[in-house]
Structure formats: structure tokens, C-alpha cells
Amino acid sequence: MVRVERALGALLLVGLASGCTSSNPEEKPSFTDPSVAPSVRASAPAWTEPAAYSYALAFGCDESAPFGRYQVTVSGGAVTKSERVGGSALPSASAAVDLGPVTGQEGEEIEVPTLGQLTEMARTATEDGAEVNTTLDTADGHPVKVTINVTDTPDGAQCWTISDYRTS
Template sequence: MTTPAVRTRPRALALTALAAALMWATAACEDGSPAAKVNDPAWQEPSSYTYTLESSEGERSLIGRFEVTVRGGEVVKSVGLDEAGRRLVDRRPEEVPTIGELLDEAEAARKDDADKVEITYASDGHPTRICLDWEENAVDDEALYAITGYAATG
């Protein structure tokens, strides 16, 4: 007994691929972690700290992994930890943000009625994940920032 050949139409494949891409984009900011609204905790950004930023999603200019040093409220050193991060640091180092600037972006998205603004916080109150999606049905307008290795310094 032979199994019948399965034929797929190009249009059906295209629709399936589109549906999968839309589901992926919708789920990109969801990881099952509880999310808090912007400015829920009373965390105050210190003037000096270090952190690692992984920025992904969408077609924003800030894509890559970075080791960031902040002093006096300004980024004084950023090191690209992957190819995209190194490329950005070489060309436009001023685009690597402080954590406060990431929170400002989230607040601006909230004020602009973005469809999704989710921030996850560590027990000490600093953000560990910021997920933004200005328009749920648009492709490549999302931003996802993962903040790790945070340490206040003096």
C-alpha cells in the first residue's frame, strides 16, 4: 500500500508562512514572566552602574548585545559583544542607551498609546526586560530589551 502524495500549493504555503510569522511576532514579547506597567517600582537609576543589554526585535537601529558602563548618568563606555553590537558601537556609539533612556522610551510608547508596553523588574526594582510593540498588527515595529548583569558602582 502506498501513501498518497501530498501536494501543497504555493499560495497555501505563503499563507501558512504569513500566519506563522504573525504568531511569532505576536508572541515575541511574551515569555510567561509577570510584567508590570511602566514606573511601577520605585527604582531610582543610580548615576553610575554597569549592565549588559541585549536588544532584539523589529528593524530598529539598536540591535545586538552590549556591555555598558554608565557614569554621571551618561554612557561612558560600550562594548559590542556580538557582530551587530560591535558594528553599532563602531559607527554610532551614542545610540547605546542608559537604563533610564530605555525606561523613557517605554514611557513615550505608553503615552503614544502603543499596543504593548511590558516591563519586568528584578527584586531590587531595576528593569530586566522591556518589551514594546507600537502597533500589534504591524511587522518590525517591536523592541525587546533584556537587561542582565546590572550592578551599581559607587
């Protein structure tokens, strides 16, 4: 009789535990990337880099006066055209932050990334312990702003703001 009571108790326990799981056997478990802020997670779909697209990029954390504005065309996962369309002078080569190759005419220029490269840069910086904030478009999930700070000071951040994103 004691065995029957234990068996029924175990069956009841299994029934309660299974009631806490999904009732839909077709439903697959999902993974949420911990590097994405919770507010972004709930509002933006997953983004996959398209084969061809264009966008405008503002580099610099002061959105009213970025260091550089660029019009960018991407095809096959590579930047095929990057044209500087404005922005203030960039810091000199002696600045603590490496901004890319020197052009000679307008100070230092950044090497403009694809949005996939920018996303990967944010992921790598997060893994390395940097403070990273990424804002995603709520319609299709492409990045619209990425801020990376590898220093201990707020003014050590680098910011990339994306606008006029269009797929081809």
C-alpha cells in the same frame, strides 16, 4: 425630635464612611503607575537610577539570536562606555525601524541607552499609544526587559533585555 434623628443618622453615616478609610493617620496615599503591568507592580520596588552602574544589554526580540549584545557602563546619567560583545547582523538601513547611526563595519548599531533613558522611552511610548511591556527585577526594581511595539504587527516590536546589572 426629627432633627435629633436626622443628626444621629448623619453621625452614623459619617462614622461608617470614616471606618472605610485608613486608621493610621501617618499612612500616606500611594500612586500606582498605570503603565506598569499589575503583576510587576506588586512584585517590584520602585527603582531610582544610581549615579554609576554597569549592565549587559541584548537588543532584539529573539533572545537566542539578538541583533546586538553590549556591555555598558553608566556614570552621572550618561553612557560612558558601550562595547559590542556579539549578536547577529542588524537589518539594513532600509528597514522600517530606525536603529541608530551606521557604523559601517557591522551594519547599523543602536545608540545604547542608560536604563533611565530606556525607562523614559517606555513611558513616552506608552503615552503615545504604543504597546509596551516592561519586566522589572523583583529585588531592586531595575528594568530587566522592555518591549515596545509602535506598529500593528507582532514582528514590529523592539526588545531590550538587561542582565549582569551591577551598581558601582
